[in-house]
Amino acid sequence: KNEVEQSPQNLTAQEGEFITINCSYSVGISALHWLQQHPGGGIVSLFMLSSGKKKHGRLIATINIQEKHSSLHITASHPRDSAVYICAVRGGGGTSYGKLTFGQGTILTVHP
């Protein structure tokens, strides 16, 4: 079992739909990152969170430390949101503090 599991692996939506991507992890962490990668492109950090909820524009990220679970929501989805969304967790301490363990990614396609 991977330390970081994302679901779904693939997601197709129509423009305007509300989208949720889930991430579950099995280890103690100090923070969780959500990353976005467009096809053939670089990686952009969307959120870094260790508790509660963060919002940036149409994107919302939540984390439940007790349940070891995080969700990324996209409201009013748009074709430009089509990308791979990657969940990554940072280790709890020592030299693992800087080490990210990545989920396998969720491929999101939003059709007009």
Added chain:
Amino acid sequence: DAGVIQSPRHEVTEMGQEVTLRCKPISGHNSLFWYRQTMMRGLELLIYFNNNVPIDDSGMPEDRFSAKMPNASFSTLKIQPSEPRDSAVYFCASSKGPGGELFFGEGSRLTVL
């Protein structure tokens, strides 16, 4: 700010050749990370530096890989000799401290024939 700068963006080489990838972190960031991305294994941390010192190199595949950070504004990842299984996209990222928000470079796509 120019962001994290990586070079080359693309490299095609033959098996056995030496490959050097370069990274310039964002000014003021004191943590630098090298990641590798493949279809089979996704993103993996190879090594990270804090204040130019390697902290965790447990992800470096084998002795053919080496990384250096001679100063705060430059790092290299070297593969010698290269093998076809090293073909991947190599990303460099930097942050303010090992727990800070990560900023990624555009990546270096390596193909070893």
